[in-house]
Amino acid sequence: MVSGQVKYCWVIIMIICGWSVRAQVDYVDLPDEFDEEGHDKIEVLSNLFGLYENEDPERSFGIATRTLDLALNSSQSDITFALNLMAYAYINVEKFDSAMYYSQQTLDRAAKYSDSAYIAKAYNNMGVVHFNTGDYERGLYYFEKSARIERSSGDLEGAIVSYHNLGSICWQLGRQDSAEVFSKLELELAEKTGDKERIAGAYVNLGIITAQSDLREAENFFFRAIELNESLGNYRDVSVSYRNLARAFQIQGQYQMAVKYDSEGLKYAKYVNSPELMKESYIGLSTSYEALGFYNKALAAHKQYTAWKDTVSERANKQLVIEMMEKYESEETKKENQILTQQNSIAKLENDKNRERLNNSRIIMWSSAVGVLLLIGLVFSLYARNRLKAKTNLELTKANQIINEKNQDITASLEYASKIQEALLPSTENIALFDDSLFLLRPKDIVSGDFFWYTQHNGKKIFTAVDCTGHGVPGAFMSMIGTNFLHEIIKGRGITKPSEILDELREKVIQALNRRDARKDGMDMALCSLDEKEMVLEYAGANNPLYLIRENEIQEIKADKQPVGYMPERSKPFTNHRLPVQKGDKVYIFSDGYVDQFGGPKGKKFKYKQFRELLLSIHTKPMAKQKKILVDRFVEWKGEMEQIDDVCLVGVQI
Numbered sequence: 001m002v003s004g005q006v007k008y009c010w011v012i013i014m015i016i017c018g019w020s021v022r023a024q025v026d027y028v029d030l031p032d033e034f035d036e037e038g039h040d041k042i043e044v045l046s047n048l049f050g051l052y053e054n055e056d057p058e059r060s061f062g063i064a065t066r067t068l069d070l071a072l073n074s075s076q077s078d079i080t081f082a083l084n085l086m087a088y089a090y091i092n093v094e095k096f097d098s099a100m101y102y103s104q105q106t107l108d109r110a111a112k113y114s115d116s117a118y119i120a121k122a123y124n125n126m127g128v129v130h131f132n133t134g135d136y137e138r139g140l141y142y143f144e145k146s147a148r149i150e151r152s153s154g155d156l157e158g159a160i161v162s163y164h165n166l167g168s169i170c171w172q173l174g175r176q177d178s179a180e181v182f183s184k185l186e187l188e189l190a191e192k193t194g195d196k197e198r199i200a201g202a203y204v205n206l207g208i209i210t211a212q213s214d215l216r217e218a219e220n221f222f223f224r225a226i227e228l229n230e231s232l233g234n235y236r237d238v239s240v241s242y243r244n245l246a247r248a249f250q251i252q253g254q255y256q257m258a259v260k261y262d263s264e265g266l267k268y269a270k271y272v273n274s275p276e277l278m279k280e281s282y283i284g285l286s287t288s289y290e291a292l293g294f295y296n297k298a299l300a301a302h303k304q305y306t307a308w309k310d311t312v313s314e315r316a317n318k319q320l321v322i323e324m325m326e327k328y329e330s331e332e333t334k335k336e337n338q339i340l341t342q343q344n345s346i347a348k349l350e351n352d353k354n355r356e357r358l359n360n361s362r363i364i365m366w367s368s369a370v371g372v373l374l375l376i377g378l379v380f381s382l383y384a385r386n387r388l389k390a391k392t393n394l395e396l397t398k399a400n401q402i403i404n405e406k407n408q409d410i411t412a413s414l415e416y417a418s419k420i421q422e423a424l425l426p427s428t429e430n431i432a433l434f435d436d437s438l439f440l441l442r443p444k445d446i447v448s449g450d451f452f453w454y455t456q457h458n459g460k461k462i463f464t465a466v467d468c469t470g471h472g473v474p475g476a477f478m479s480m481i482g483t484n485f486l487h488e489i490i491k492g493r494g495i496t497k498p499s500e501i502l503d504e505l506r507e508k509v510i511q512a513l514n515r516r517d518a519r520k521d522g523m524d525m526a527l528c529s530l531d532e533k534e535m536v537l538e539y540a541g542a543n544n545p546l547y548l549i550r551e552n553e554i555q556e557i558k559a560d561k562q563p564v565g566y567m568p569e570r571s572k573p574f575t576n577h578r579l580p581v582q583k584g585d586k587v588y589i590f591s592d593g594y595v596d597q598f599g600g601p602k603g604k605k606f607k608y609k610q611f612r613e614l615l616l617s618i619h620t621k622p623m624a625k626q627k628k629i630l631v632d633r634f635v636e637w638k639g640e641m642e643q644i645d646d647v648c649l650v651g652v653q654i
Helices: 004-017 041-052 057-071 076-092 096-112 116-132 136-153 156-172 176-193 196-210 215-232 235-251 255-271 275-292 295-369 371-424 472-492 498-518 608-618 623-638
Strands: 437-442 450-457 460-468 523-531 536-542 546-550 553-557 577-580 586-590 647-653
Touching (some): 076 096, 076 116, 096 116, 116 136, 176 196, 215 235, 235 255, 235 275, 460 472, 460 586, 460 647, 472 498, 498 523, 553 608
Antiparallel strands (some): 437 647, 450 460, 586 647
16 A cells, blocks of 8 residues: 555546546437437437536436436336436536435346446446545445446446446555456457557556556556557547656655656647646646756746636636636526516506506496496496406516516526635635735625735735725626636736736726726726835835825725726826835725715715824724624614615725
8 A cells, every 4th residue: 555645646647647436328329410300309419418417416406307307208118228328427516425326226227127237337426426425435336236237238338447447446445466366357358349549548547547656657658548548639638647756756756757658748738729638737846846956947947837726716717707707697688588578568557557547538428328238337347347357467467576576586606706816815804925915805785896915926025905996796607707817917917016017907997898998887997016035015006196194194095096097188107105114004995885884873975084193093003803894884874774885995904
């Protein structure tokens, strides 16, 4: 059994190379062009599932659900197939309780009809569930049952997967000898099928396992995998294999060989343009160069690692922003359509009312000549009018109920968006970065257009309070755009001078939003860069000032009267203020949400003067106490009045 430290390293390699357990599902080959009328719909759906299972698991889950609906009205074999597909789909979306339920359903039905192939698949999928939930011993039990059935029935494809899974789980349990045996059985069966991708995968697994006991044999296995993947054009897998080789030599202390293989892997990572793989290669090179004493090369490689790491993070953030925007726009469109439908319904009801009034007038005119008909007409009119009124009220009640339900759906979507925003932005004080600080954020709606952000770069602590145009979801979109650009400017390009940061940020906002939209969409902000070694604070502001309190006196550093956005009449470079600071100084930056809030006994704005007086009265207290006082004062001032804007405030003690 390998040591805990070495085992940890190899778990990382397993993650990198994708060596994990696999669920089992059947597909039917689908021709390039097909006529749905001429092919079984279940076969068509199963192959569509295969097309989307990796790229879009949620969509493939919907396909699996549709397949089960169709199968329930089809043959017994189709039902078993669809139940197994549902188990596989739930594994893909990591809902393991449901995956276990459908695996058991598959097993029960397969056992009833003596279908050994699906009995084995059900056992395998149960093993996958237990593997992913950390119950390795139970997973091993199910994988062994699956492999025995598949081997005895001659199902080579299924047995290859089961032996792969057995190798993975034995490795997790620290049973290296067993893992090697199962991986060799996987290789043996893969060679019988002639499937080069499976053969290459088996070689990689054997390379990982044998690296602990025989590095040269492991090197041989990895090179066989590399040769096969090159012949298949799987250059991403080639890069992964070189990374695994480099890690193996690093663990053994052979850093020159590790540099050689990481350099090779980097070439292929660049060829397939994979930021994730380039990041892994550069951190490997940095580690090896440092161990060899080549500190300049180690530093250069680590900078590349950091840059590509930021690229990976930025891509993930941008994708989340896109998903938030699409979800919001979809919900807004539904809501607008529902409101329009309600308005049309109300207009129709009003027309019915007018038509009914005209009929009443005619009845009255005729009934004035005939007394008996007058009584009948009045009775009929009252009856019809009451029915129409009841119908109108019912329609309006239904329309309002639908709108309330849609509003609840949108609120739920906004709450989910708020969680995403909280995960991507700082949400509280950072005691490791600042000795004493306060970061206050009170959104007007569920998500916020104001945000605070902080980082450390090149020995400087950078922090900002930002007020994006609007609030709620539109403001939140701007906050995500802003934080991505700040990260790119400071971390990616190494700019730490506040005025230059705002200049660069303005250009990026204008380019991202187009000039016409950037006039109405932008940011007001105050940004600081603190050098505690030199005891200098640099500040630049777009409409938002900075307050510095020292020895019971408050000094206001005014901002430039221009936004971070498109405003050609006010587009001069931002001013950089350089302020000497002393230990104990208090610095405050903020949005205008606090000072603009209406409230108090006369329903007036809080205003800047009262805000400065409040800060002076509390600045000697710890920042945590100041934050509580500021929140309590805001709530007291607002009273029963509506909060009019997002509130953001940052306070830092030097």
